[in-house]
Structures are given as structure tokens and as C-alpha cells.
Amino acid sequence: MRFLIVGGSGLLGGELARQCSTGGHDVAATYLSRSGGTEGVAWSPLDVRRREDVGALIAAWRPEVVINAAYRQTDWATTATGAAHVALAATAAGARLVQVSSDAVFSGAAIHYDETCVPDPITPYGAAKAAAETAVNAIAPTAVTARTSLIIGDGGSPHEALVHALATGRVRGALFTDDVRCPVHVVDLAAALLELAVSxxxxxxxxxxxxxxxxYELGRLLARRDGLDADRLPSARRADAGVPGPTDVRLECGLTQRRLRTRLRGAREFLR
Structure with missing residues (x-):
């Protein structure tokens, strides 16, 4: 099949491109400022904020599947408007669309969230992701919108970098003990998205x-995996620090897991 990974130079996009390439698919991927290093991938620069450029690239590549993993937490135009541009172009090309979303669309007030729960974001990034979901649903109702949580790799994620910096004293800060998520390994996430893409x-x-x-627990698990002193990691409570954002957000994935061959491992397993 012909795949286009939008945002292919990021952690998730790079793993999607790698799995597509090793699976024998024709795969193209986009980047904003620096291309990825995956061999066998056709790399193209793309700013999803430019609707005409998105349409031209998708029309030229003629993908059967488009997976949109592009986002910038501080940029509504990339995260929300860009998703609409991708959805419009994918629909015009007759391509299957998978939109990557986030647990940031939820406030944390309910703690447990399944696929039927309505977004109630309390941060600008969460609002942008919720707007992207609405746009995709309206433009491409047969698309898959996949909400995920903290993405962990084998050293390449922002949270892993933060844990290393805190454990070695390179930065000051703390990991919150009341900020709860359901971290996913990037390999599992990419495999699940590709399954959904061809379903x-x-x-x-x-x-x-x-x-x-x-x-904080995630940080300790990462530190132990990487041979760092977990006891050097400082802890705090988000509620006491006054940092805005959701605290306890747990995505219920039972419905999706029953549809997948890929097993979505928990952090205590994949970091063991």
C-alpha cells in the first residue's frame, strides 16, 4: 500500500515510517524543518498550515492511507487548522485518514474516559486537539481518530530526556505525583495505528x-531502566505547584484493544 506519514520526523512519525518501510509498503513522510533518517522513505518538507501545499503534496503522492501525526503544542494553526487541511486533501484524494489525537482533550474531572466521552479541554493544546477531532469528523467521517497518551520510546521521547536531565542534575524541576496518564510505547502505538489504518x-x-x-512513577521506571539513580528524581504535586492542566486522565482502551492484534503494554511491563 501507499502510505503518507504527515509529521514523519517526530518520534511517532518516525516509527510509523520505519514500520511501513520494513513492512514492504511504499511510504512517504513529511517534515517541517529536518527530515527523518528512515531509509526507503520519500521525505518531503511540508508546513500543514499551508492548505495549498498540503493539497498539492497529497495529490502528487496519491496515497491510499494518510496518517497525520503532526502537531505543535503551542501552535493552534498546526494542530487544529493543519489537521483540517490534511483531512480535506486526503478526502479529495480518496485516501483513508488516521488522525492522531491526545488525552489532552479531557479535563481530568472524570478520571476514566472511554471512546464515548465528550472532550472538555482546559488547555490551549487540548482545545486545539479537540478542534482537530471535530474537523476530521465533519470532513472525513470514515476516518479513524486515535487518542493516545504519553509516548515513550527507547530514549527518544521528551519525558525520557527530562528524566535524564533531572536525575543527573542538569536541570531543576520536579515530576508530579498526582499527574497520572497511561503511557504507551511508540512501537506498540505505531503498530496499532497501522492496524486501524488498514481496517x-x-x-x-x-x-x-x-x-x-x-x-513521577514513570520517571522512576525510566531511571531504573536506564541505569540512573531513581532516588535523585525530585517529586511534587501539580495541585501545589499551581501548574495549569489536567491531573488524572486515564484512557479506557478496552474497546479498541479488542479490535487489535497488537497488545498495548503498560509502562510497568515495557520498562521492566
């Missing part, structure tokens, strides 16, 4: 790890 499912799917852990 006949549509609509909202939750694709996150099986374990709900705090950022």
Missing part, C-alpha cells in the same frame, strides 16, 4: 498503555 473501523479509538502511572 474498516472508523471514529474515535483510544490507543494507550494498560497501566495508569504518575509522571
Amino acid at each position: 474498516d473501523h472508523h471514529g474515535i479509538h483510544h490507543v494507550a498503555g494498560a497501566d495508569a502511572v504518575s509522571r
Whole structure:
């Protein structure tokens, strides 16, 4: 099949491109400022904020599947408007669309969220992701929108970098003990997204790890995996620090997991 990974130079996009390439698919991927290093991938620069450029690239590549993993937490135009541009172009080209969303669309007030829960974001990034979901649903109702949580790799994620910096004293800060998510390994997430991409499912799917852990517990698990002193990691409570944002957000993934061959491991397993 012909795949286009939008945002292919990021952690998730790079893993999607790698799995597509090793699976024998024709794959192209986009980047904003620096291309990825995956061999066998056709790399193209793309700013999803430019509707004409998105349409031209998708029309030229003629993909059967488009996976949109592009986002910038501080940029509404990339995260929300860009998703609409991708959805419009994918629909015009007759391509299957998978939109990557986030647990940031939820406030944390309910703690447990399944696929039927209505977004109630309390941060600008969460609002942008919720707007992207609405646009995709309106433009491409047969698309899959996959909400996920903290994405962890084998050293390449922002949370892993933060844990290393805190454990070695390079930065000051703390990991919150009351900020709970369901981290997912990037390999599991990419495999699940590719399964959904070639299925006949549509609509909202939750694709996150099986374990709900705090950022502090996650940090300790990462430190132990990487041979760092977990006891050097400082802890705090988000509620006491006054940092805005959701605290306890747990994606219920049972419905999606029953549709997948890929097993969504929990952090306590994949970091063991």
C-alpha cells in the first residue's frame, strides 16, 4: 500500500515510517524543518498550515492511507487548522485518514474516559486537539481518530530526556505525583495505528498503555531502566505547584484493544 506519514520526523512519525518501510509498503513522510533518517522513505518538507501545499503534496503522492501525526503544542494553526487541511486533501484524494489525537482533550474531572466521552479541554493544546477531532469528523467521517497518551520510546521521547536531565542534575524541576496518564510505547502505538489504518473501523479509538502511572512513577521506571539513580528524581504535586492542566486522565482502551492484534503494554511491563 501507499502510505503518507504527515509529521514523519517526530518520534511517532518516525516509527510509523520505519514500520511501513520494513513492512514492504511504499511510504512517504513529511517534515517541517529536518527530515527523518528512515531509509526507503520519500521525505518531503511540508508546513500543514499551508492548505495549498498540503493539497498539492497529497495529490502528487496519491496515497491510499494518510496518517497525520503532526502537531505543535503551542501552535493552534498546526494542530487544529493543519489537521483540517490534511483531512480535506486526503478526502479529495480518496485516501483513508488516521488522525492522531491526545488525552489532552479531557479535563481530568472524570478520571476514566472511554471512546464515548465528550472532550472538555482546559488547555490551549487540548482545545486545539479537540478542534482537530471535530474537523476530521465533519470532513472525513470514515476516518479513524486515535487518542493516545504519553509516548515513550527507547530514549527518544521528551519525558525520557527530562528524566535524564533531572536525575543527573542538569536541570531543576520536579515530576508530579498526582499527574497520572497511561503511557504507551511508540512501537506498540505505531503498530496499532497501522492496524486501524488498514481496517474498516472508523471514529474515535483510544490507543494507550494498560497501566495508569504518575509522571513521577514513570520517571522512576525510566531511571531504573536506564541505569540512573531513581532516588535523585525530585517529586511534587501539580495541585501545589499551581501548574495549569489536567491531573488524572486515564484512557479506557478496552474497546479498541479488542479490535487489535497488537497488545498495548503498560509502562510497568515495557520498562521492566
